[in-house]
Each structure stands twice: as C-alpha cells, then as structure tokens.
Amino acid sequence: MLKCxxxxxxxxGGAVAPTVALSLIGLIAAGGIAFxxxxxATMDTELQSAADQAALAAATQLDGxxxxxxxxxxxxxxxxxxxxxxxxxxxxxxxxxxxxxSSGDECAGNGFIEFYQxxxxxxxxxxxxxxxxxxxxVVLVRVAPREAFYALTPVVxxxxxxxxxxxxxxxxxxAICKTPPxxxxxxxxxxxxxxxxxxFNPNEGEGLRLVIGSPDAPGNFGFLRxxxxxxxxxxxxxxxxxxxxxxxxxxxxxxxxxxxISVRAAFNTRFDISENGETTCPDGGVCSPxxxxxxxxxxxxxDGCALGNSDWREADNPYRAPDATTPLDGTSDPDxxxxxxxxxxxxxxxxxxxxxxxxxxxxxxxxxxxxxxxWTPSQWFENTKTxxxxxxxxxxxxxxxxxxxxxxxxxxQVPVPQPIGATGVNGYARPVCxxxxxxPNPPTTPDRRRISVAVxxxxxxxxKGAATNVIVVDWLDVFLVEPALARGNGPSQRSTNGDxxxxxxxxxxxxxxxxxxxxxxxxxxxxx
Numbered sequence: 001m002l003k004c005x006x007x008x009x010x011x012x013g014g015a016v017a018p019t020v021a022l023s024l025i026g027l028i029a030a031g032g033i034a035f036x037x038x039x040x041a042t043m044d045t046e047l048q049s050a051a052d053q054a055a056l057a058a059a060t061q062l063d064g065x066x067x068x069x070x071x072x073x074x075x076x077x078x079x080x081x082x083x084x085x086x087x088x089x090x091x092x093x094x095x096x097x098x099x100x101x102s103s104g105d106e107c108a109g110n111g112f113i114e115f116y117q118x119x120x121x122x123x124x125x126x127x128x129x130x131x132x133x134x135x136x137x138v139v140l141v142r143v144a145p146r147e148a149f150y151a152l153t154p155v156v157x158x159x160x161x162x163x164x165x166x167x168x169x170x171x172x173x174x175a176i177c178k179t180p181p182x183x184x185x186x187x188x189x190x191x192x193x194x195x196x197x198x199x200f201n202p203n204e205g206e207g208l209r210l211v212i213g214s215p216d217a218p219g220n221f222g223f224l225r226x227x228x229x230x231x232x233x234x235x236x237x238x239x240x241x242x243x244x245x246x247x248x249x250x251x252x253x254x255x256x257x258x259x260x261i262s263v264r265a266a267f268n269t270r271f272d273i274s275e276n277g278e279t280t281c282p283d284g285g286v287c288s289p290x291x292x293x294x295x296x297x298x299x300x301x302x303d304g305c306a307l308g309n310s311d312w313r314e315a316d317n318p319y320r321a322p323d324a325t326t327p328l329d330g331t332s333d334p335d336x337x338x339x340x341x342x343x344x345x346x347x348x349x350x351x352x353x354x355x356x357x358x359x360x361x362x363x364x365x366x367x368x369x370x371x372x373x374x375w376t377p378s379q380w381f382e383n384t385k386t387x388x389x390x391x392x393x394x395x396x397x398x399x400x401x402x403x404x405x406x407x408x409x410x411x412x413q414v415p416v417p418q419p420i421g422a423t424g425v426n427g428y429a430r431p432v433c434x435x436x437x438x439x440p441n442p443p444t445t446p447d448r449r450r451i452s453v454a455v456x457x458x459x460x461x462x463x464k465g466a467a468t469n470v471i472v473v474d475w476l477d478v479f480l481v482e483p484a485l486a487r488g489n490g491p492s493q494r495s496t497n498g499d500x501x502x503x504x505x506x507x508x509x510x511x512x513x514x515x516x517x518x519x520x521x522x523x524x525x526x527x528x
Contacts, residue, residue, distance in 0.1 A: 069115050264497065
C-alpha cells in the first residue's frame with residue numbers, strides 16, 4: 001500500500017491541466033477585449049462616417065446667402081437616421097446617431113455645429129467665427145456621443161466604453177463657368193480696410209467705370225489666372241464664345257498680373273469690332289459679336305471692321321452729356337447713340353460719379369429713343385409695352401440691359417440704318433462684320449454682352465500683381481455698355497482705350513437661364 005502511494009505521488013501525468021484551467025481566465029479576458037474592441041471600432045467608424053456625411057450635407061448650404069447657417073444646421077441635423085443597436089443594448093435607450101438641432105442664431109452654433117469664415121489647412125487652425133450666413137465658409141459638425149456596452153469585457157472589470165464622439169470639418173468648393181476671368185477691386189472698400197469680406201452692394205442699373213491697370217485701387221480691374229496664361233491666353237478667355245479653360249473658383253482665386261491693355265481688343269469683338277482682322281480672335285476659337293451689337297460708333301458701308309477713321313469710329317457729332325445731371329433737350333442731339341453711360345460718367349473723362357467709379361443709374365433714355373427711333377418720351381414708353389419683352393417698369397426704372405433685351409426680342413421695331421450726314425456712314429444695331437453669337441433658347445452659350453466679374457477687397461489683401469488664394473467677396477453679372485476706345489482728345493476727351501463701362505445687372509447666379517446665364521458648380525469637400 002505504501003509502495004502504491006509513493007508511486008502515485010511521484011507520477012507527473014496530467015500536470016498541465018491545472019495550468020490550462022488557470023490560463024483560460026486570461027484567454028477569455030483577451031478574447032472578450034478583442035471582441036468588444038471590434039464592436040467599439042465599428043461604432044467609432046459608424047460615428048465618423050455619420051459626422052462626415054452630416055458635415056458634407058451642411059457644407060452644401062454654405063452658398064453665401066443670409067440664411068446659409070440655418071439651412072446648413074437643418075441639413076446636418078436632418079440627414080442622419082442611423083439607429084444601429086447592439087444586441088446587449090437596452091431598446092429603451094436612444095442610440096440614434098444624431099446631430100442635435102440648433103436654435104436661435106444658427107451661425108452661433110450649439111457645440112455640435114459651428115461655422116467659421118475660413119480654415120488654414122497648413123496650420124490646422126480655424127479663422128474667425130462666422131457672424132452671418134454671408135461669410136460662413138467652413139462648418140464643424142460633431143455627432144451626439146454614444147456609449148458601447150461591452151458583452152465580454154466585464155470579465156476584466158469594464159462595463160462600457162464611456163462616451164465616444166466624432167467630428168468632421170467641411171467646406172464648399174464652388175466654381176463659376178462660362179465666364180471671362182475678370183476681377184475688379186471693390187470700389188466701396190475704404191483704403192484702411194482690413195476685412196477681406198467687406199461687402200459691395202451696388203444697385204441694379206448702376207454704371208461702373210472699370211479701369212484696366214494694376215489692380216491695387218478701388219474700381220481698377222484685372223484678370224484671373226487660368227490654365228491659359230499670358231496675354232494670348234487671357235485674350236482667348238475674354239474673346240472666345242466658349243472660354244477654353246472652363247471654370248474658375250468662386251473664391252480662393254489667383255490673379256494674373258500685368259496691364260494687358262492689348263487684350264481689350266478681345267472685349268471689342270463682342271461689339272462686332274475686329275481691330276486686327278482675323279488675328280483679333282486667337283487661333284482655335286470663335287469670337288462672335290452679340291446679336292445686338294448696338295454701340296455709339298459709325299461705319300462707312302463696305303469699310304473695315306477695326307477702329308479708325310475708315311473703320312468703326314465716333315460720329316462727327318457724338319453724344320456728350322452737358323453735365324452730370326442734365327439730359328439732352330433735343331436741340332443738340334448726336335448723330336447716333338449707343339447705350340450711353342450714366343450722365344455722371346458721360347460728361348467728362350473722370351466724371352463726378354462716386355469715387356469716379358460708381359454711377360447712379362441715371363442715363364439719358366429719352367435721348368436714346370429720340371435719336372435712334374424718333375420717339376418722344378411718351379411714345380417710347382407706350383410703344384415698348386406690348387412687345388415680346390415689354391418695358392413694363394416706370395421710365396425711371398428701365399435699365400440699358402432692359403432695352404438691350406427688348407431690342408433683341410423685337411427686331412421689327414429696330415430701325416434700318418440710314419446714312420448719317422454727308423459722309424454716308426451708318427450706325428448699326430446688328431452685326432455687319434461677323435455672324436452674331438445668337439443665344440439659343442434655352443441658352444447653351446453665354447450672352448456676349450453679359451459677363452461675370454469677381455469683386456475683391458484689394459486693400460485688405462494687399463493685392464498688387466500676382467497673388468494666390470485671393471478671397472472673392474462676391475460675383476457680379478454686368479452688362480457691357482460700350483466698346484473700349486479713346487473718345488475725344490484734350491479737354492473734350494471722354495474715355496481712354498483702357499476704360500470699360502458696364503452696368504450692374506445682379507449678383508451672379510446659377511440657373512443657366514437668359515437672365516442668369518453662367519453655370520455655377522458647387523462641390524462640398526471634407527477638410528478633416
């Protein structure tokens with residue numbers, strides 16, 4: 001018996017079993033941690049995906065309108081309906097992935113959605129908080145926190161993950177297409193301004209004198225950089241019916257330095273003027289005139305299409321406003337009238353408009369219809385009421401662009417050109433040098449006398465010459481009033497060949513209709 005007991009005590013068979021039993025505790029704990037970590041990672045991925053999608057949804061609404069923050073907050077809060085439920089979570093607990101809705105001043109945010117004016121990706125820092133929908137450019141979205149309840153990890157004394165939250169930052173990348181790359185310094189910007197978003201809110205119908213030159217003073221205008229660089233590339237963008245470089249960023253643009261006064265000839269192709277013959281339009285494109293190329297110039301029948309005494313030129317008796325406020329009385333009417341400038345621009349080279357740049361929208365419409373149609377004020381107003389595009393506003397509210405559209409829509413009303421004076425020259429309202437660029441219905445090519453201009457605060461951004469990532473405060477649709485050329489000389493000079501006179505139509509839009517012809521493409525993108 002003692003011998004058997006001694007043999008049993010010395011036997012090592014089955015000694016591993018206790019070790020395995022003890023190690024099972026650690027194995028179960030490790031397995032539980034791995035299992036629950038996978039659940040936690042899944043929830044984290046779900047939350048981040050939700051935050052990304054909510055931020056993108058909010059960014060789509062950051063279009064610069066006054067209610068942009070309200071719409072963005074609603075888009076973020078209304079997008080998410082994900083109600084994933086883990087097996088061990090109580091059904092009575094709210095586990096929806098949500099962005100809590102804001103209330104009150106939406107741009108102020110609520111801790112789950114915040115709006116900023118900018119974001120520096122290189123430094124990973126926000127710019128100033130947005131103060132209104134008009135300057136909200138970046139949105140930060142946080143989803144409501146969730147908690148993962150562990151299934152196996154309690155073995156190691158952990159019951160849940162605690163609150164887990166995700167956030168995302170997004171903005172809206174926008175581009176304007178089918179428009180020449182033109183910018184102007186904000187004519188309302190004070191010299192001491194430091195705010196790149198300082199607003200410019202001109203009224204419809206106001207005239208603007210844009211001056212070609214280094215864009216470092218209010219009202220001066222220059223060009224934006226595209227894939228087509230240099231003077232020839234800019235001329236293509238200005239002259240071609242369909243600009244070759246497609247689209248330009250709504251903000252964060254690059255400027256193209258240089259006076260480039262030579263490219264103003266590309267502007268003039270829109271008025272049926274080919275200053276250098278066929279070479280005025282760079283090779284590879286079409287530079288059509290507008291279907292309505294009404295201008296203050298005359299041309300002898302059969303003569304050339306450039307600028308000069310034997311080509312397009314001012315009439316011997318051109319339009320001159322007597323002063324900044326007095327319309328012509330019919331005793332000293334010109335031979336021909338294009339769409340005239342605001343009278344405060346038209347009476348002298350510098351005029352007396354605000355800052356020499358911003359007009360007041362007061363132009364001599366009675367003289368225009370009297371000279372071109374022989375209609376009295378009461379006649380023109382009555383005669384234009386019953387046509388395809390009636391001028392139904394009161395006479396004081398009719399803009400040059402209104403008359404331009406009316407003349408295109410009612411060609412039967414436009415008089416046939418008649419010889420003027422002994423020289424036999426003619427003034428034309430329709431192209432005679434090139435076939436017009438007719439706007440189809442619906443339009444697929446832009447109106448040749450309507451362009452979009454980027455308004456930039458040049459003082460705030462110290463803009464002189466080449467610059468990158470320039471903030472655009474707004475885009476304006478403007479009407480080209482007259483060709484660029486020197487009118488008169490000496491004390492009687494009324495313009496230089498570096499002046500472009502336009503009329504404000506409205507802020508640039510995106511509908512692609514005859515009144516909002518450009519295409520605006522908005523693409524939201526994640527910053528992080």
